[in-house]
Amino acid sequence: MSAIPSNLPLRNDLIGEEPYGAPQLDVPVCLNVNENPYAPDPAVCDTIARRVREIAPTLNRYPDREHIELRKAFSDYLARESGTRLDVDELWGANGSNEIMLQLFQAFGGPGRTALGADPTYSMYPEYARDTFTGWKLAHRNEDFTLNVEKTIEAIHEVKPSMVLLTSPNNPTGTPLPMEDIERILAACETAEVEGAGEGVHPILVIDEAYVEFRNPGTPSAVSLIKDHPNLAVSRTMSKAFAFAGARVGYLAASKGIIDCVRIVRMPYHLSAVTQAAALAAFEHTDEQLSRVGHLRETREATAAWLKEQTYKGVNLEVAESGSNFLLFGGRFDKRDAIFDELLKRGVLIRVVGPDGWLRVCMGTDEEMARFREALRETLRSVEAE
Numbered sequence: 001m002s003a004i005p006s007n008l009p010l011r012n013d014l015i016g017e018e019p020y021g022a023p024q025l026d027v028p029v030c031l032n033v034n035e036n037p038y039a040p041d042p043a044v045c046d047t048i049a050r051r052v053r054e055i056a057p058t059l060n061r062y063p064d065r066e067h068i069e070l071r072k073a074f075s076d077y078l079a080r081e082s083g084t085r086l087d088v089d090e091l092w093g094a095n096g097s098n099e100i101m102l103q104l105f106q107a108f109g110g111p112g113r114t115a116l117g118a119d120p121t122y123s124m125y126p127e128y129a130r131d132t133f134t135g136w137k138l139a140h141r142n143e144d145f146t147l148n149v150e151k152t153i154e155a156i157h158e159v160k161p162s163m164v165l166l167t168s169p170n171n172p173t174g175t176p177l178p179m180e181d182i183e184r185i186l187a188a189c190e191t192a193e194v195e196g197a198g199e200g201v202h203p204i205l206v207i208d209e210a211y212v213e214f215r216n217p218g219t220p221s222a223v224s225l226i227k228d229h230p231n232l233a234v235s236r237t238m239s240k241a242f243a244f245a246g247a248r249v250g251y252l253a254a255s256k257g258i259i260d261c262v263r264i265v266r267m268p269y270h271l272s273a274v275t276q277a278a279a280l281a282a283f284e285h286t287d288e289q290l291s292r293v294g295h296l297r298e299t300r301e302a303t304a305a306w307l308k309e310q311t312y313k314g315v316n317l318e319v320a321e322s323g324s325n326f327l328l329f330g331g332r333f334d335k336r337d338a339i340f341d342e343l344l345k346r347g348v349l350i351r352v353v354g355p356d357g358w359l360r361v362c363m364g365t366d367e368e369m370a371r372f373r374e375a376l377r378e379t380l381r382s383v384e385a386e
Helices: 042-058 068-081 096-108 125-131 149-159 179-189 222-228 256-265 273-283 293-309 336-345 366-384
Strands: 091-094 114-117 135-138 163-167 204-208 232-237 250-254 326-330 358-362
Touching (some): 042 273, 096 125, 096 163, 096 232, 096 250, 096 256, 114 125, 149 179, 163 179, 179 222, 222 232, 250 256, 293 366, 336 358
Parallel strands (some): 114 163, 163 204, 204 232
Antiparallel strands (some): 326 358
16 A cells, blocks of 8 residues: 555656566575676676775766766777777766666657557566656567567557667567567668657667677677667666676667767766766676676576476476576466465565566576576476465
């Protein structure tokens, strides 16, 4: 029951709403928020401490609001990771990719504007829309969670959105988004109209690549398309593969025009000097920070194979194809809340998210995954017997 007094002038559309967020519970095995389970190496921690100590005497002054040094580090990283060199004015940092997304909605959404997504998709997108008074529409994915490109293009021309948001790999399903699909959607956006906008105004396409480092080797990133497509924006984060969730660092790769639009709505000095120092320290140790990605990818594939061998009520579990560090599994769970609760009783926290009948688990350490497998085997038999 809400503790907000009824005499407070809360916005009418927020009455009855709950804050977004997965459960934060003190359990032995937390596999619910798609974190990298491996802590930074001591050498990384030492560099973070050194960099923060160096800037500590300047904390009476505001930080570099344009975070130029950090944007140069983003450029160096993307040149290495995705094979594309972007200019500083084609990059922008913020407090996690959540703030990047909110800034995009603030810049390109608003009253009379609509954003278009493809469900199932990240559950925060409609909240960004709500918070910026932006309409929110959906084009449904195929049954296997791949993007239905034809329906999405039809929706673009029908809805006339200012923004199209697609996640690659998709959250919560993990489904990869092929480059040819991105290019087809881009082509549609480059000719589509925007409701309420002037002639010659076209939607931007936002590709959310929060989990892209977990993609199979050799798979290109949408970042490689930016130089040829000024209406493309690619959101990235250091939270997942880079093992930096607690630092809250996200970044945007896009044309200078899109970056300048976002700069209009950014809060003054939005990225603290401490955050910038910590991020620069992490980039000094890129190899160490990404050292577990390959192993987590192997863990994902091994876990997917194991899950497909498990049964619930005599039927093998389904597992959605994933290019991320998590798996959506089940498909036919008629009691997914009971399965979640039984796993929690055994000290394993996963996520009830996505379409009915499915659950999501992110990849943990080898020891955590062993606990998950044991707990899930016991849980499925227990729920079947109810």
